Amino acid sequence: MSSSMSGRLVLVGTPIGNLGDLSPRALEALHQAAVVACEDTRRTGRLLSHFGISSPTYIVVNEHTEGDAAERVLGHVQRGEVVVLVSDAGMPGVSDPGEYLVAQAIAAGITVEVVPGPSAVLHALVASGLTTSRFVFEGFLPRKGSGRALRLRELVDERRTAILFEAPHRLQKTLVDLAEVCGGERRIVLARELTKLHEEIWRGLLAEAIARCEDVDPRGEYVLVLDGAPPVAQATEEEIREAVELALGRGLSKKDAAAEVAELFAVARNRVYEIAIAL
Numbered sequence: 001m002s003s004s005m006s007g008r009l010v011l012v013g014t015p016i017g018n019l020g021d022l023s024p025r026a027l028e029a030l031h032q033a034a035v036v037a038c039e040d041t042r043r044t045g046r047l048l049s050h051f052g053i054s055s056p057t058y059i060v061v062n063e064h065t066e067g068d069a070a071e072r073v074l075g076h077v078q079r080g081e082v083v084v085l086v087s088d089a090g091m092p093g094v095s096d097p098g099e100y101l102v103a104q105a106i107a108a109g110i111t112v113e114v115v116p117g118p119s120a121v122l123h124a125l126v127a128s129g130l131t132t133s134r135f136v137f138e139g140f141l142p143r144k145g146s147g148r149a150l151r152l153r154e155l156v157d158e159r160r161t162a163i164l165f166e167a168p169h170r171l172q173k174t175l176v177d178l179a180e181v182c183g184g185e186r187r188i189v190l191a192r193e194l195t196k197l198h199e200e201i202w203r204g205l206l207a208e209a210i211a212r213c214e215d216v217d218p219r220g221e222y223v224l225v226l227d228g229a230p231p232v233a234q235a236t237e238e239e240i241r242e243a244v245e246l247a248l249g250r251g252l253s254k255k256d257a258a259a260e261v262a263e264l265f266a267v268a269r270n271r272v273y274e275i276a277i278a279l
Contacts, residue, residue, distance in 0.1 A: 008079060008112070013026065013115060014090065018196065026115050029115050031084075037059045038087070039062045040088055043064065059076075065174040066098075066143075067100065067114065070101050074104060074105060077268050131160075138162055140166065141164060152181045165221065167222070168219050169215075172210065175210045178206055178226065184206045188225065189203045190216070192218075235267060240272055241275055248279065
């Protein structure tokens with residue numbers, strides 16, 4: 001059998017706290033693996049040892065080594081071996097190494113399989129009590145600079161529920177920054193130690209979350225679930241007409257003025273263009 005038919009890369013979700021969450025499929029995949037690609041061999045080694053899995057060949061794939069390790073991983077697969085990729089916890093590729101490796105495997109025509117497992121993102125979302133029909137995952141915000149400012153501004157008008165990760169020592173700063181741009185009345189949920197003995201899910205307003213951080217020392221990794229922005233009030237005909245007049249006064253064509261005002265008020269371009277024509 002050719003290596004392209006037998007070799008494959010398998011992404012396996014591992015527990016984010018409770019070892020009982022490792023699925024039978026995940027166990028089977030780990031037992032079958034000739035190579036396990038992981039962030040930390042000690043942490044993954046303890047997991048495998050707990051379930052009686054003998055130590056396979058390890059390849060370290062973390063944020064510093066993923067680029068260099070990809071060639072080694074794909075080499076094993078192309079020789080017909082099964083390589084399992086895990087992160088320290090949860091699903092590899094979600095704020096953890098894996099994205100680049102998967103892209104390289106697909107480009108090389110290698111079979112990529114996924115054994116789904118625990119996810120802090122989905123756990124926090126469904127437990128939040130906020131809207132789950134539409135959501136966006138933001139991961140960790142940039143720590144400083146224009147990149148952070150831009151991402152924060154994007155959240156101001158984001159109508160979908162937003163999910164973020166944050167470290168305990170940066171939690172209060174992030175909450176303050178969010179309150180400054182979104183307002184202290186925006187709802188937020190703070191989830192920590194998910195699936196563990198001391199799991200905690202706190203629900204309230206941004207202003208209340210900031211006050212809580214002053215009284216309770218944040219501990220453990222946090223998942224923040226931020227409520228979406230409230231609907232924007234529908235613009236009146238008079239407001240649209242005034243905006244079109246201003247745009248035309250700046251020398252824009254009726255077509256360009258309609259496009260600009262339609263985007264400004266989030267209304268149909270045809271509606272604005274009809275007003276421009278009437279003017």
